[in-house]
Amino acid sequence: MSDSKENGTPSGANSTPATDNPEHNFDWLKNEHSLRDEGAYYGLVEGDTREKENAIRQYFDVSIQSLRTGIEIDHSAFRLLDEELARLGARIAGRQVEKESWQNPGDYARHFFFRYVLGFAIYSLMLLFNFGLIYETLGQSSRFPLWISLGVYLFGMLSLIRRMAIVYSDEREVVPENMSPEQRWKIYAEEIGIPLIAALFVVLYGKPPGPAEAALLFLLIFALFIYAGKGFWQSWLHLQQEYGILKNNRITRRNRAAKVAELEKDIQQLKLLMDQKRQEALTLQTNIRSQSVEMARSEAQKAAAIHYFKSEFDLARSTKRMGIFG
Numbered sequence: 001m002s003d004s005k006e007n008g009t010p011s012g013a014n015s016t017p018a019t020d021n022p023e024h025n026f027d028w029l030k031n032e033h034s035l036r037d038e039g040a041y042y043g044l045v046e047g048d049t050r051e052k053e054n055a056i057r058q059y060f061d062v063s064i065q066s067l068r069t070g071i072e073i074d075h076s077a078f079r080l081l082d083e084e085l086a087r088l089g090a091r092i093a094g095r096q097v098e099k100e101s102w103q104n105p106g107d108y109a110r111h112f113f114f115r116y117v118l119g120f121a122i123y124s125l126m127l128l129f130n131f132g133l134i135y136e137t138l139g140q141s142s143r144f145p146l147w148i149s150l151g152v153y154l155f156g157m158l159s160l161i162r163r164m165a166i167v168y169s170d171e172r173e174v175v176p177e178n179m180s181p182e183q184r185w186k187i188y189a190e191e192i193g194i195p196l197i198a199a200l201f202v203v204l205y206g207k208p209p210g211p212a213e214a215a216l217l218f219l220l221i222f223a224l225f226i227y228a229g230k231g232f233w234q235s236w237l238h239l240q241q242e243y244g245i246l247k248n249n250r251i252t253r254r255n256r257a258a259k260v261a262e263l264e265k266d267i268q269q270l271k272l273l274m275d276q277k278r279q280e281a282l283t284l285q286t287n288i289r290s291q292s293v294e295m296a297r298s299e300a301q302k303a304a305a306i307h308y309f310k311s312e313f314d315l316a317r318s319t320k321r322m323g324i325f326g
Helices: 032-044 049-103 113-138 145-156 185-206 211-321
Strands: none
Touching (some): 032 049, 032 211, 113 211, 145 185, 145 211, 185 211
16 A cells, blocks of 8 residues: 555645646556545545546546547548549549440441442453453454554543543533533543444454444443443542541541540549548548547546546545544
8 A cells, every 4th residue: 555545645635637647646547446446545535536537537538539539530531532532433434424435436437448349340350351352353353463452442441541531420520611612522532432433443343243243242342441441440539539438437446446445444543543542431431430439438438437436435435424444
């Protein structure tokens, strides 16, 4: 037993305030046995319990206040995390909408590339067929059928030099605006006259077996010169245009795929960051709950300590007044 208790003076009764020397003044609060002893001794001398009650409150309020501050800090951090999670969710939703817009295939330009590929191939075969027909017809009447057939064929194809054809285009597109009506015959001579002369030469020089065969051969070669040659050229021009559209579509599709991949990567990164923030928020919630439980436990311990002290104090004082301790 301490000297103060042997002299009948409760510990801390005439000492400095509890906060001046906590390690000394709060020793009696370390366990329930010493707390009850302190209450009993204080009751025997009938001291003022307010000082001890304040000491008990100060002792527990230190940890309670620390826990309360921690809870407030965690609540503030949790609110900030909640706001950041909302912003991340909005960013993910925005990226998702943008990704869906980039995935929409509705704005690709329509093209007919493969149709013109087929047309170009057909016109090419018709040109080869026309040369073969000329060579077959003239081969029986000439010593040099290949050269003569090639010459006639090239002569009949002279109209290919002009990109536009009357049979495939409007006359205003073929005839220059500054050309007088008297000069327009040159265009018609090139477009129609040259193929006509070449077809007549093949028929007359090749000498088909009969007039019906001659007429049919003339019409066929003339039509091939008129339509196949210009059709070949027009198909080539359209094929270039359609290939440009197809190429642009492919570039657009490739750019869209790259943009979608970039947005998807961004979305995944944002989702990963969002998961990390959610884990941080969950940790904060766990800390807040544990600190709240600990603070409630400290409040209960404080109330119990005051109750134990006062009950022992009242019991000792009552016993003393009844004369049990003289």
